[in-house]
Amino acid sequence: MRATLDFLLYDWLDAAALNGRPRFAEHSRETFDAVLDACERLARERFAPYNRLSDTEEPRFDGERVHLPQATHEAMRAYVESGMLAAAHDYELGGMQLPCVVEMAARSFFSAASVSMSGYAMLTQGNANLLLAHGSPRQKQVFARNELAGRWFxxxxxxxxxxxxxxxxxxxxxxxxxxxxxxxxxxxxxxxxxxxxxxxxxxxxxxxxxxxxxxxxxxxxxxxxxxxxxxxxxxxxxxxxxxxxxxxxxxxxxxxxxxxxxxxxxxxxxxxxxxxxxxxxxxxxxxxxxxxxxxxxxQGLACMFHMMNEARIGVGLGATMLGYAGYLAALEYARQRPQGRPVGPGGKDPAQPQVPIIEHADVRRMLLAQKAYCEGALALELYCARLVDEQRTGTPQAADDARLLLEVLTPIAKSWPSEWCLEANSLAIQVLGGSGYTRDFPVEQYWRDNRLNMIHEGTHGIQALDLLGRKVVMEGGKGLALLAGRIRDAVARAAQLPALAGCAQALGEALERLEQATRAAWSSGDPVVALANATPYMQAFGHVVLAWIWLDVATCATRGEPDDFRRGKLAAARYFFRYELPKIGPWLAVVESRDTTCLEMQTTWF
The missing domain is CATH 2.40.110.20 (Butyryl-CoA Dehydrogenase, subunit A; domain 2)
Structure with missing residues (x-):
């Protein structure tokens, strides 16, 4: 996981270039790496060993007090002492003035180690950030500062x-x-x-x-x-x-x-x-x-959306890392679990030793799907964090572009990982077979933990209504047009590379189909009809966005010396384009036709 984080941060997003901006001038790649090292170690030592304990010894209310495992108290105390609650904030607030993209990369370790234990920190940070944006000077001083210091949650x-x-x-x-x-x-x-x-x-x-x-x-x-x-x-x-x-x-x-x-x-x-x-x-x-x-x-709802939107990206990161943790567990199991023999010209030879299940094509398919879902989702979440940095420290035009892109991408950053990294967890259980269905292995807990992410901070359906009903039409469709421009730029770059030219063409065609479906959905002018198929629209939109992310990541992967790591990225991109992107056709078909099957279904018919 760390190698992928480093690749996405430094090779793809060029996070080190942010040090040229005044806010981050005291940082370097060395300081970023030191933060990542510390958080990786803290998550491994204080959170991961107690993730199962937090599940089996769930909170208990005795009528007066809520009891949590002592390990949770100790883990959160260590998190507070690390300074990560205020990591992206000003030095004057006790922060480190880290770029948001580096902070999110650091938080990913805690989400993978124990998403539920680390949830207290995510909520506290979002609460404080809202108050810093909308609170009075005294409210910032009294409430936000004490939250960032970890004194209050x-x-x-x-x-x-x-x-x-x-x-x-x-x-x-x-x-x-x-x-x-x-x-x-x-x-x-x-x-x-x-x-x-x-x-x-x-x-x-x-x-x-x-x-x-x-x-x-x-x-x-x-x-x-x-x-x-x-x-x-x-x-x-x-x-x-x-x-x-x-x-x-x-x-x-x-x-x-x-x-x-x-x-x-x-x-x-x-x-x-x-x-x-x-x-x-x-x-x-x-x-x-x-x-x-x-x-x-x-103005309460407008203020609260500051925390809600931040939480939605945080939920997306949590879903991503639960999927990633399950993928790594499944990968380790598949490399060690012997079962079956390869099929040769004469069939299977029972005299030959069994092979690890990772040698079987269908197991590789399931692992490759997990890799494509989880690494793609991680890249998306880090890209959104990079947009936050651009919004805060970029030129006025770059900042406004980042604002618009974040508006359009936030429903996807929340919904896509919560659906497809949950599927990754399901595939992880399948790789482990019967063992995956037992509590002796962690993958069943990852699935149970991840199932919440399609529900909280705005359900899947609410994200779909927000995307099709608001985000793609806001400001005259300016945000969607800007995103489409970014996608076409990536297509043009990848088209110059023989290994990616076919993927580039497929993404260009998918984008045109998505734009066509967007126009068709709203062509009647009736929001009831337009939004009836908002969820399949969002599913297709998300797959187009992830195909764009994967194409750009794959383009970056071709620039270095070919090795197993970069070949793995290219294989995951190919998988996504060949197995996943074609799924958008049926989803968009019901959107384009403004299908009314669900609208016409009468409650008594159920």
Missing amino acids: GTMCLSEPQAGSSLSDIATRAIPDGDDHAADPLGPRYRLKGHKMWISAGEHELSENIIHLVLAKIPGPDGRTIPGVKGISLFIVPKHLVDAEGRLTGERNDVALAGLNHKLGFRGTTNTLLNFGEGRYPVRGQAGAIGYLVGAPG
Whole structure:
């Protein structure tokens, strides 16, 4: 895995060139490598050995406290001490000013070692990053800085039992807390009442405080709640109340754990139902959780999307590395497991010794599929991180291009690995056969952990609606056109190479088909019809994007001295073009024809 990371970072994305920019001027490849070395070692020593423990000893609530294995406490303490929570931030914030692409490469080790244990860090980073973007100066100082220091951890509280992903239907309410509510130094102070469901890391004792970012509705000018998403605001709701200097006051906020959700996988991260303002922990004699408004009233969803989009890429990385971990386990097993004999001209010779199963073509097919899915997905996630660096430190034009590309690619960065790296985990189980279906080997846990990634941070269907309904048509289709231009540039480069010319032609044709399907989907002007087949559209779109990624990676692989490593990259690219890219035809056919089979299906017919 490390060799692939180094190749993608330095040969393909040229991360070392970022050191020529003022923000990263104090870094070098040596400092980047030192960070990667440290994180690889920490993940191997403090996370990976306890991944199974975090699964078998899932969080337990005794009515007062949530209990986690001691290994989780120690792993998160070591992570905090490593400084990785603030790694990409300014030196003044205790950060290292690492490029985002290097930070993401470093985080990949933790996702592969134990995605559920490392989930606490991902949520805390996203929470702090949102506050740094939208919070007041005091909120940044008190809440974001303490999170980046690892003193406090964070969550995001969106879904509710009755609303799920339909945020316009949330019922949590916030009302001003007293006549002086607007004068609180931590921000306008409100009292919140409601329930939040599926809150990852919502309760634990890994840190001295938990900072919840909560979506709630406030009264409009007439005193009534504004319907829909326009009435949603965002609030900081700490588990333990703090003063304006960030000191704990010793008073518990009115946030209570109603219970833990018992999950198929991803068990090392607590998942909770939280009650806000039920009166279990009254504040100053009153029910209602104290919350501080972030940003302007009614702008809560816009603020929260900062964390949601970051989390979606983080989910994509987690899905990728679960697939990658399963692939490496399957590869090791296939090289060691003897079974069967090669077929010669006269058939199998039972007198010959058995061969490792990796010698069988179908096992190689399954391994090659996993390699194509997982290494391609890793390249995509790192490319998105590289766009973040361009958005932050590039020229104005490069920064705006990066913004548009990220808008279009984020649904793919989340959805494609969560579907196809899950398939990689399924193939890993298949390679191990009956052993893969037992808990004696890790691949079944990787599959269970990965199954969540198609659901949380926006389900597969929601990502599809976002892609076809918003992202490809936003700003007059400018983002899609920009992506298409990048793809055509890669096609033109690869077309000059005999080994890749056929792949280049296939990708050019696939892009034209995708653009045609996009136009056809919207040709009726009816969004109900256009979006009825959004998921097959997203599947085809994702495969075109991954074919582009693989073509560009393969082009890079041809520049060095041919060796097993580079030949492996070229073989994975060929596999993707021959086995995977042709799948887009049936997907796009239903989009182009605006097929109404699913729309016409009546509920009573089921």
